[in-house]
């Protein structure tokens with residue numbers, strides 16, 4: 001993506017989002033950034049969005065828990081499955097008072113972090129990755145994949161995200177054990 005297009009993208013988010021801060025994260029692949037941006041605009045094909053557009057859906061139930069209607073904040077934050085993953089995530093990432101119920105709350109949390117620029121970028125990377133992998137898990141369920149337990153899902157995040165962060169964030173000295181224990185940047 002050209003820097004001009006990236007700039008336009010961020011500008012557009014600022015225009016539409018008011019207080020929302022969209023942090024473009026150069027450590028993460030383009031597809032992950034674009035996904036989070038579309039999530040912010042609530043333009044991903046969640047069932048409630050499809051129904052709103054008049055598309056007939058046989059079941060409105062969330063694919064992760066099969067208990068409640070699928071919507072953005074439910075799938076990513078308040079679903080029992082997502083909550084279990086998010087709780088683990090908060091502990092692993094060392095996020096104090098990590099009790100997130102909505103997308104906006106997550107954005108506010110990142111915005112209000114009192115930390116270094118580099119660490120903020122790391123935490124943004126982790127949060128975006130969390131959302132990305134929840135979405136991927138949801139889509140796999142849609143197409144009949146076997147249910148992955150939250151702890152298996154956690155392993156996947158650690159494994160996939162480490163490559164993005166280590167390579168693009170220039171954190172080559174970080175060991176796998178350090179990463180699994182608590183991801184942190186060297187200041």
Ligand SMILES: [Zn+2]
Pocket residue numbers: 062063064065066067068074075078079080081
């Ligand atoms: Zn659910």
